[in-house]
Amino acid sequence: MAYDFDTIARDYDRMNRLMTLGLDCRWRKRAVRELSTFHFPLSTLDVACGTGDMVVELMKHGCTVIGVDLSEEMMAIARQKAPTATYMIADAEHLPFEDNSFDVVTCAFGVRNFVHLEQGLGEMLRVLKPGGRMVILELATPDSVVVRPFYNLYTRRLIPLLGKWLAGSREAYTYLPRSIERFPKGKDFLAVLEHVGVRASERKMTFGVCREYVAVKD
Numbered sequence: 001m002a003y004d005f006d007t008i009a010r011d012y013d014r015m016n017r018l019m020t021l022g023l024d025c026r027w028r029k030r031a032v033r034e035l036s037t038f039h040f041p042l043s044t045l046d047v048a049c050g051t052g053d054m055v056v057e058l059m060k061h062g063c064t065v066i067g068v069d070l071s072e073e074m075m076a077i078a079r080q081k082a083p084t085a086t087y088m089i090a091d092a093e094h095l096p097f098e099d100n101s102f103d104v105v106t107c108a109f110g111v112r113n114f115v116h117l118e119q120g121l122g123e124m125l126r127v128l129k130p131g132g133r134m135v136i137l138e139l140a141t142p143d144s145v146v147v148r149p150f151y152n153l154y155t156r157r158l159i160p161l162l163g164k165w166l167a168g169s170r171e172a173y174t175y176l177p178r179s180i181e182r183f184p185k186g187k188d189f190l191a192v193l194e195h196v197g198v199r200a201s202e203r204k205m206t207f208g209v210c211r212e213y214v215a216v217k218d
Contacts, residue, residue: 046058056081
C-alpha cells in the first residue's frame with residue numbers, strides 16, 4: 001500500500017461518506033448486483049477490504065467472505081460491522097491462497113493503492129476460479145469538461161480542508177485525490193487488465209466519478 005491507513009482508520013468511514021456525498025454506498029450495492037447471475041452462496045474474497053463496507057454488502061446477499069487488508073486498524077472496524085466474516089492481514093500482491101479458490105474476487109476503491117498494480121491484479125485473477133467473476137470499483141476523474149472543474153475544486157481544495165478539520169489529517173486527504181488523478185481509468189485500465197490476462201467491461205457511474213470493471217475468468 002502507498003499510504004498507512006492505520007492513521008486514518010477511525011475517521012475513514014465518515015470521510016468516505018462526506019467525500020462521495022454518500023454515493024459510495026450506492027456504488028457498492030450496484031456492484032454486488034453484478035453477481036445476480038450466479039447461484040448463491042458464493043465464496044468471495046474482498047481485497048483491500050478496509051473497514052468492511054463491501055464485506056457487509058456481499059454478506060447481505062449470502063456470500064461467504066474473506067476480507068484481506070494490510071491495515072489492522074481498518075479491519076478492527078470491519079470485524080465490528082461483520083463479525084462472522086473472516087479477516088486476514090495479507091498483501092494483495094502476495095495473496096495467501098491457492099489457485100482457483102474463489103467464485104468471486106472484489107476490490108472496492110483499493111486497487112489504486114497497489115504498489116505494483118499488475119502484480120496485485122494478477123494475484124486477484126490467480127485465486128479466482130475459472131468462470132468466476134472479478135468486480136472492481138475505483139474512483140476516477142470525470143470525463144466531462146463541464147463537470148471536471150467542479151470536481152477538481154472539490155477534491156483538490158475542499159477535501160484536504162475537510163480532512164484537516166474533521167480527521168486531523170490534511171496529508172491523507174491530499175494523497176487520496178492525487179492517487180485518483182494518477183490512476184489509469186477507462187480504456188487505460190482495461191488495457192492493464194487485458195495485459196494481466198483478462199478482458200473486462202467498464203460501467204461509469206455518477207458522471208464517471210466511479211468506474212465499475214467486471215471480468216470473467218476463462
